[in-house]
Amino acid sequence: MMNQYASATVVSAACNYIMERPDKFTHTYRTYVKLREHGKLELRFWHSNAIDSTWDTGLVARGGALGGQWRIEAAYVADGGTAPDGSVEPNSQVRVTFDGGSGARSVAPGEKFWSDPVKLDLPEGHLLAFTWTISTDAGGKTVPYNTEQMLVTAYDAPGVRADASDAEGFSLSENLLVMPALIASAKPVRQRLVFLGDSITQGVRTRRDGYEYWAARIADGLGSDYAAWNLGSGWARAYDAAAEGAWLSKVKLGQVPGTGTQIVLALGVNDIDIGARTSEQLLADLNTIITVLRQNDPSAEIILFTVPPFNFSEEREQIWRYVNEQIRSASLPGVDRVFDMAALLSQPAPLEHRLCREFMSSADDPHPNGAAGKVVADAFLAWYLGER
Template sequence: MKQQYRQIPAAVLAVLTALSLTACGSGGADSKESTANDAAQSESTPKTPQVAQPENFDTYVSNTVVSTGNNAVIRNAEHVTYRAWIPVEEAGKLDYCFYFSNTIDSTWDDGSENYAGMSGGSYTIERASIADAGTEFDANVTPENSTPVTFDGAASKEVSPDETFWSDPVSFDVPEGHYLLWEWTLNGTEIPAIRMSNMTYAYADKGDDKGYLYTNEIPLPVLFGADRDVKTRIVTLGDSVTQGCQTTDFACQFWAAQTLEQLGAEDYSLWNVGLGYARATDCALDGDWLERAVAGADLITVAFGTNDIISGPYGGSGHATAEEIENAVRTITKRCTDAGVKTILWNSPPFDLAEELDAVRTDYNAQVESIAADCGAAYFDAATLLADPQDAAKTVYGQHPNDAGGTVLADALVEEIQTLLGSAT
């Protein structure tokens, strides 16, 4: 799953780095009061989850550690072509199938841009394809072996608000060390997207003769699924710490990627559904985000807290209380364990919070082990692993764990996973 990376110009890298510092959420410890009004809050009332063909998740498992999901929205796309360079977990010829959701999974900032449960708009997929993008990044690469991705046998598809759907299966060969290039052209409004935050290369061509330009916000499938024979499907569910924000750009050194690297993609798949700025209260709405995570998991990690503490639930009046976070996390954890999914519940790591906010984190963390026990989950003490030994409220590896912090987390988590699965060596 290792890739080779081409150096990009320093000026471009500086821009991308600046974007990554703000794109993951929780960029600082200052509080932000929600400005969402009651009408907007009512629109986010959870809908009955409609997971399309849940049995497909048994066949098509994630084939990339790069996070997927919807924490952004494209207000208007007029025949825009998007490209994403996707590092694959298992190379070679596989049958692929891609899953899509036209609903926003999680709230961004105060919810004025988008919020959990927000419906996507009506849009058209004019065409979609996958291709071999080679071993190095080139924004304007001419794809090799470009292969159409179709929908019910058609090259295009009209997508309705809140629709969930799968592509048709397509067989494709990604050589070892090569990227899978996802490319599609969309036309419409209010299209759910992900803030990629330099997890991988993402570009868009708006048809204005400027060619492909970097975009942090890109609509993508929420599962890059492949028919792979694995023993355990791992899903990592959480916020920007799970997504991998502020690790080395494009290098897949966040803890989820390192965890799969250690476990081995031959026996495991890892589906990263961590989203920057996400809250437990978003996930506890039990929309498609949580439903598909449960459907696609034999083992799941649940890691929330920071954004609940700083921003509070969408439509609320500010910071969540420890009890509010506990209630949301109990809902998520019980949903996972009730479905028979082996669940590892994290406590909330330090984030250099103001004293009054760290008190909320401390109060919540005091309950996490009992939440795990009550729900039949395993408990993972991420906070101790990441905290300054001299001051438990302070970070050692940065507010979003850097590459070294990712290694510390992965080392401990692999041991926990092997113990939980009865495969410790």
Template sequence: MIFWTRGFAVLATVLAVVATVPAQAAPVHPVGTWGASADEVGGATGAAGLTDRSVRNLVHTSLGGSGVRITLSNVFGDRPVTFTSAHLGLAGDGAAVVRGTNRPMTFAGADQVTVAPGTEVLSDPVDATVPADTTLAVSFHVVGESGPITGHDVAVQTSYVSGTPGADVAGQESGAAFTTQISSWYWVESVVIEKPRRVRTAVLFGDSITDGSGSTVGANRRWPDVLADRIAGSRFAGRFGVMNEGISANRLLADGTGGQRGLDRFRRDALDQPGVSTVVLLEGINDIRWDLADEAADLIAAYRELIAQAHAEDVCVVGATLTPYEGGSRYTPERDRVRTAVNEWIRTSGEFDGTVDFDAATRDPDRPARFLPAYDSGDHLHPGDAGYAAMAEAFDLSLLECDR
């Protein structure tokens, strides 16, 4: 009897110990929930930079998760920039942060970081879970003179800068000190979360039409945003983060006011993104408009180069047809013939891993060289909210399952 009693006692102790040992966590990896391609921020502020100011960038997640990190980029700076008092919280009204959510961020355990020109830095994970489809406030203080700002020019979102030099207000939940509105994102390049290995990142790469020019400011109605909403309401819910890597005025074949050409930024802005499995490529209309692509073969050669780069990394590429722009800036019938030929190649070549026909989804059936009026933002080059929604609806979500 004593033996069994002791035996049961030992067994109970063993079971208690086993019960306290946590199950081995499933492997996780980083996935992008928000992104914006780094470029030189234009205008007087971008060129001159900031001196001892706090910045509050408002960014919108596509996918929820924990282990949140941010990337700060100084890729286009001309001097080291020191950031301190970095915080992440849920955006409230205006420049305010929802009470109790503004969490401090560190970099290699330190509460400040200096980012050399030509480089970027990833923060440590924040012990917080961010929701999907939610606007975050990414705040930090810039120490001293920053020089030219690396950021994202056309944010289609209002962010904020503090009004008093020297005062570090990044940790404040109140927005009262952030008196200057900006229409760009300053220094913040991505928001990354930890997800199981089956969850992947879809990168949407392009120009102003991917960037969301012509959509309602602050409403998150760019076509990548609407695509993320569609994913969340589908059988793919929770499976894909969406990163918008469009730059307004960007071109594939040449640098210009829209930053580095697509051929040169494709690796940094698409292939090097965390967890990327699929890139949707919608770019080339500016090359046609500015006579860099006098014939379809010029863009086809560029597409083939990007496809080859992606396939070498086992990343799929979905080719998107170029949207109509009759009536828009620099439209001519001759240039439109190049667009039409490029689109035919995208549809029929079989060289992409899949295709989406944004041209067919947005054009006026009676005048196919121009937008359906309901989809036009008014400049005949960029869709409006309804046009971006039509583009997202035209995307077959099963294309995201592409696996090389």
């Protein structure tokens, strides 16, 4: 399937949380995303009913856990216009079907599935609106989703509102991105890139609808004939991927054997921080990820990023320094190229472990801001295009 389709947006829909409610529910979710191409499109939507990465300490959501039983009552794509105001352009909605024409679909725990192809004419500069109504027959843990800061505008409404073109009943969503895992477009591409990382790859703390994070800026700089699938996930850590669960299976899906798919690995901050991993454990997890992806597709090219500065101190600072020394020395087998993101964002020595103040998203938050995203993307594009 991925031979014919490629990711059409840089918005990450990786799942790091799960709905847990006492009673059954029926609810509608509408999300606006900027696609990387416009005009007459053929789209398909792929979903994985599982949690990709661990949230916080894993009390509610742990990487690799399966989603519950739920049902898609209806799903639509539409021209979302130029402003995400909760409505869609009149008469632009096209129903998304499954399994050869069904407008509804029951979803089993851990299930992975594609929609049928859907055609839409999206004018230049307009957003895609994806709307679906989801229901459950019981309470408990059901639908996996992404709970980090919203990087795109989304709305939700109680009841069945998937086919509504107006905004009546919809409220602005916060920390609630309920989307298929992949929006894919039928098109030939020059190169496929998959970005596997944490909230810094996802773009957390940059402006909503701004597409300022480094993965988005890199995709813009390369152009739409390069396919870019962003699998950044807030709180994610390397051991989530090394466990070979749902998250790494998405990377494998993005690999088209024999085409030299490029995989950008940018992990380590949360392993050092809340994951409390030793340097040996983190390096072993990175080695596992690289080995598995190489086995899945020997033609793949692995680009490994250094771990960005995150204002670590004491033992965590020493782990950060040692891991980056190992990455820079190209000592990890199976890595084709190393990109030194940390050097671009760090303060001058001896404070390399601290993020430059102008790149801080706030006075006490070392998530890189949009300015940092530009610095990283500009340097990556110069390095990447210069090497090709």
